Amino acid sequence: MLSNLLVGGRELPLWLSLLIPFVLAPALALVALRLVHALLDRVLAGSQARLLRRILADGRGAVRVTIALLAVEVALPAVDLPTAAEQAASRAAALGLVVAIGWALTRKVAAAFDAYLEGELGENADWLQRRRRTQLIVFRRLAVSAGITLTAGLVLTAIPAVRAVGLSLFASAGVAGIVAGLAARPAVSNLIAGIQIALTQPIRLGDAVLVEGEWGHVAEITATYVTIATWDQRSLVVPIGYFTERPIRNWTKTSAQLLDTVFVHMDYTVPVAELRAEAQRIVEATPLWDRRVFAVQVTDLKERSVEIRVLMSAANSGAMFDLRCLMREQLIAFLAEKYPRSLPQARLAVSELRAA
Incomplete structure (x- = not known):
């Protein structure tokens, strides 16, 4: 024993043991x-190994706990302790080591995902970036949960006592199996829905979507729900299975553009050519228009008005909303100033009745 070697065959005091x-x-292990961490930090400091640096930096606390418990587990048999105390300490250290190893591995796996998730995505982010980010977040949460x-x-x-209780609870597999299956069905359904969203990509983080009549952006995708940040700064929380079972309107599935x-409704006397020229002047004078598409067309003739459609393009949904509002405001102002009689009117013809 280590204690015998240190003091020439005599037992060490209990406090020293x-x-x-x-x-x-x-x-000593820490x-x-x-020293190992310092050496690795120096080696990787000037390299482009961003993934390795992130994995090395994250979860160091968990690694320290793991190494310390491993040292305790190795040193315990080398000292003289009462048998009961040694067994209790060894069992506690072993359980703690299992927890620490699981903690450390989970942190390292999460760090590998986080290395690719650094940086924020704006509304103009490429659809491929949003797709990869959504997949990484979903699989990161699944890996951490696992x-x-x-x-x-x-x-x-x-733990023998807990294992015995578990075995006794599931001894009657009939009713227990049915209850467990029914209880786990929502969790399994959400898990499958999360995997489907990560693989098929009906929505991604940052997508502009219309859900339940609410317009907003996908702000968060978890294992059980999706958070939609609406335009008025509310949060719409939707079960994740909703997006695999119901149709949704995704405005940025392949591009943010x-x-x-x-639509404007004018009197039949409206000068369409002048209206078209004014609409073109409006879009060319604003940075909200991305200069891809523009057209002014008469799309319908109503009983008392003409329907004119102004078609425009914008880089994203926010710019498009502002561009539509700008177009309405300035077109109405232009017509009210230059051609007020072209605004919708109701005409009344009065004929004189003559006596027979």
Whole structure:
């Protein structure tokens, strides 16, 4: 034994036997780990290995706990402790080591995903970037959930009392299996829906969508719900299964660029050519128009008015909303100033009745 080697066959005091595995061994292991981290930091400092640097930097606390518990587990058999105390300490250290390893691995896996998720996506982000970001976030949460579940399962199965209770609860597999299946169905359904969204991409983070009559942007995708940030700064929380079972309107599925229209209803006397020239002047004078598409056409003839459609393009939904409002305001102002009689009118003809 280590204690016999240190004092020539005589037993160490109890306090010293406790000091070696619980203080000295972890301290030496943590010093060695610190040196290794410092060396790796120096090696990777000037490199382009962003992924390796992120994995090395994240979860260092979990790694320290793991190394310290591993040192305790290795040093315990080398000292003289009462049998009961040694068994209890060894079991506690083993359970703690399982938790620490699961914690460290989960943090490292999450760090690998986070390395690719750095940076914010705006509304003008490329659709491929939003697609990759959505997939990474969904799979990151699935990986973290799987790590937590696996670690908890290993810890529970390592405790004899809990394992016995679990086995006795599931001894009657008939009713227990049915109840467990019914209880797990929503969770499994949400899990499958999350995987479907990550793979098929009906929505992505940053997409402009219309859901339940509400327009907004996809702000968050979790394992159970999707958060839509509406234009008036509210949050619409929708179950994730909604997006795999119902139709939604995604305005930025392949691109943030949009085409939209402004309809004006004028009197039959409206000068269409002058109206078209004014609408073109308006779009050319504003940066809201992306200069892709523009047209002014008479699209319908009503009983008392002419329907004129102004077709425009913009880089994103926010710019399109502002462009539509600008077009309406300035067209009405132009017609009211230059051609007030072209605004919608109701005509009344009065004929004189003559006596027979």
